[in-house]
Amino acid sequence: MSIILEDNQPPGFLRLGPTWYHEIPFLPHGWETTNDRGSGSLKHAAMKALLRDQSALKPELFEYVHWYLAKYLWDALKKCNKQTMHMWKIMASVYPAQFHEVSPYYCLNAGCPKKPLRDYLGILNSDDFRWRAILTIATTYCTATDLTAIPNIKNLVALDIYSEPYTSNLAPLDPMGISNDGLPLQDGFVRGWIESNALQHLRILRLYHQRELTVAALRALRELPELQLVVAYECKNITEMFEKYDKPVNGVIPIKGWSACRLDWFWETHGTSKTIDDNLLALLHVYESSLQIPGDEHSRRPSSLSTNLPILEFKLPTVDHSRRDRIVIRSRYNAKSIVLFTRDPVKQRFDIEKQKRAREKKRTEPPERGDRPAKRAVMKERGSMDISETLNQFF
Numbered sequence: 185m186s187i188i189l190e191d192n193q194p195p196g197f198l199r200l201g202p203t204w205y206h207e208i209p210f211l212p213h214g215w216e217t218t219n220d221r222g223s224g225s226l227k228h229a230a231m232k233a234l235l236r237d238q239s240a241l242k243p244e245l246f247e248y249v250h251w252y253l254a255k256y257l258w259d260a261l262k263k264c265n266k267q268t269m270h271m272w273k274i275m276a277s278v279y280p281a282q283f284h285e286v287s288p289y290y291c292l293n294a295g296c297p298k299k300p301l302r303d304y305l306g307i308l309n310s311d312d313f314r315w316r317a318i319l320t321i322a323t324t325y326c327t328a329t330d331l332t333a334i335p336n337i338k339n340l341v342a343l344d345i346y347s348e349p350y351t352s353n354l355a356p357l358d359p360m361g362i363s364n365d366g367l368p369l370q371d372g373f374v375r376g377w378i379e380s381n382a383l384q385h386l387r388i389l390r391l392y393h394q395r396e397l398t399v400a401a402l403r404a405l406r407e408l409p410e411l412q413l414v415v416a417y418e419c420k421n422i423t424e425m426f427e428k429y430d431k432p433v434n435g436v437i438p439i440k441g442w443s444a445c446r447l448d449w450f451w452e453t454h455g456t457s458k459t460i461d462d463n464l465l466a467l468l469h470v471y472e473s474s475l476q477i478p479g480d481e482h483s484r485r486p487s488s489l490s491t492n493l494p495i496l497e498f499k500l501p502t503v504d505h506s507r508r509d510r511i512v513i514r515s516r517y518n519a520k521s522i523v524l525f526t527r528d529p530v531k532q533r534f535d536i537e538k539q540k541r542a543r544e545k546k547r548t549e550p551p552e553r554g555d556r557p558a559k560r561a562v563m564k565e566r567g568s569m570d571i572s573e574t575l576n577q578f579f
Contacts, residue, residue, distance in 0.1 A: 202307050205298040207268045209238040215264050231260050238271055246278045254279055255286065269307065269496070276494050277314045284494050289468070291497040301330035301500065308498055310339045316385075316489055318467055318497040320344040323367055323394075325500070331373045335382030341489065342388040342471040345369055347395075369394045374401040383408055385489050388471050390415040399425055402525060403440040410485055412474050414442070414525040415463055423521045442525040451519065463524055468497060485527070 211232065234241070235257060246254060258275060261267045272290045275283045297304075301321060308317040317339045323331070324347065334343070347368055369391065377383055387410050391397060398421045405411055416422045426446055429437055435449040463470055474484070475491055 202299070202303050203268075203270045204239060205304070206292060206294050207270070208266075209268065209270065211236055211266060212264050227256075231257060235261060235266070238266070238268055241271065241274060243274050243277045246274060249278075251279050251282045255282070258283075258286065273307075273310075273315070273496070276496075277310075277312075280314060280493075284492055288494045289497070290494070291468075291499070294498070294500045297325050297500055301326055302333045304498065304500060305333055305336055308340070308496060309337045313339050313489060313493065315339065315494045315496045316341045318342040318471060318495060320346070320467060320497075320499040322346040322500070323369060326367050328367060328373075331367065331369065332376055335377050335380040338382065339385060339489070340383060341385050341487075341495075342467050343386060344390045344467050345392065345394065347393040368396045370396045371398055371401045371404070374404050378404045378407045385410055385487070387412050387474050387487065388467065389413070390417065390467065390470075391419055392417045393419070395420040397421060399440055402442055406441045410487065412484060412527055413463065413470070416523045416525070417464075418518055418521045419523075422523060426523060438528060439525070441528055443528050444523055444525050446520065447522040447524070448519040450524075464522075468495065 216228075216232070254275060258267065258271070261271060267287075269290060269292050272287065275287070294304075308319060310317070317337050319334075319337065319340060319342070321344070323345060334340070374397070386408055389405065389411060391414070394416075395418075397416070397419050402414065402422075405414060426437075426444075431446075431449050431452065435445055435453040437444045462473060475487055
C-alpha cells in the first residue's frame with residue numbers, strides 16, 4: 185500500500201517540531217467513542233490511549249511488541265486517516281521485513297514551507313538506512329545553508345531541484361527566515377557536495393532552470409559512484425554549449441565522462457518520444473526505472489542499497505507529475521533545451537574495476553610498521569648575521 189499525503193492543514197495548528205509542520209499527531213476528536221454493541225474491548229481502549237498523541241511514540245516502545253499488534257495499530261490509523269510520516273518511520277525501523285509488504289512507499293506533499301528547508305532535511309535522513317529517501321525542492325525557498333545541507337541525507341537516492349516559483353493558498357506559519365527571492369544552484373554547491381564524501385547512493389539528479397550551472401558541475405558529479413542519470417532542463421549554460429555541436433550520427437556526445445543526448449536529437453533518431461519522456465515524469469518512476477536490469481549488465485551500475493527498503497518521498501513544494509500529457513507537451517516545446525546525461529558504459533565499467541582493484545590492494549597491503557620513528561622537521565642552521573651591515577645599507 186502506498187500513502188500520499190497532501191498538506192491541506194490551515195496555519196494555526198499546534199506544532200511539536202519538524203515532523204509535525206504538515207501533519208497533526210492527534211486522533212480525531214471523538215473518534216470511535218461509542219459502539220452500538222456496547223463498550224469497546226480493552227485492546228481497543230489501549231489502542232486509542234497509545235495513539236492519542238503520536239508525537240510521544242518512539243521506536244524503543246515497540247522493541248518487544250509483536251508485529252501482529254503493530255499492524256493492528258497501523259490499520260487503526262488508516263481507519264481515521266492518521267497514518268503519519270512519524271509512525272511510518274517507526275514501523276519501517278522496527279519491522280523492516282513485514283512492514284515493507286504492507287506500506288513500501290510514503291509521500292508527503294508539502295504545499296508550502298512552514299520553516300526553512302534545513303529544518304526539514306532531518307526527517308528524511310536515516311543513518312542506519314531503514315528507508316530510501318527521495319527529495320523534490322524549489323530553490324525559491326532555499327538559502328545557501330539549505331543547499332549545503334543536502335548531503336546530510338545519507339540515504340538520498342533521487343533529487344529534483346527546481347527554481348520555478350510555486351504558488352499556494354497556504355501561507356507559511358512562520359515566514360521569518362524563508363527567502364522568497366531564492367538562490368540558484370551554482371557549481372560551488374555541487375563541488376561542496378562532492379567534497380563532503382556524501383550522496384554515495386544518489387542515482388537520479390534532475391535540474392530545472394538552474395541557469396548558473398556549467399559543465400564543470402558535471403565533471404564533479406562523476407565522482408558520485410551511483411549517479412546514473414542527470415537531466416538538465418533549460419539550464420542556460422549547459423544548453424548553449426550544445427549549440428556549437430552538430431547532431432552526431434548516434435545522437436550522443438561524450439562530455440566530461442557522460443554520454444549526453446539532447447531531447448530533439450533523440451526524437452530525430454528514434455522517431456518517438458515515449459522512452460525519453462519517461463525521464464521527465466514523476467521522480468519515483470524515474471528512480472525505479474534505473475533499478476531495472478538492462479540487457480547489457482555493464483551499462484548500469486546496480487544499487488548498493490537493498491531494493492526491499494521502503495521509500496520515503498518529500499516534496500517541498502508539491503510538484504504534480506500526474507498529468508503525463510502536460511509533461512509530454514512541455515518537453516516537446518522545450519526539446520532543444522533538455523539534455524540527458526547518462527554514464528558512459530565503457531568508462532563506468534573502468535571505474536568499477538578500478539575501485540575493485542583499489543579495495544583488493546588495500547586488503548593485501550601489510551599494515552604500516554609502528555616501530556618506525558617519525559621524522560621531525562629540523563630548522564636549517566644559518567651563520568650569524570651582523571646587523572650593523574644590514575643597517576649600513578639604509579644609510
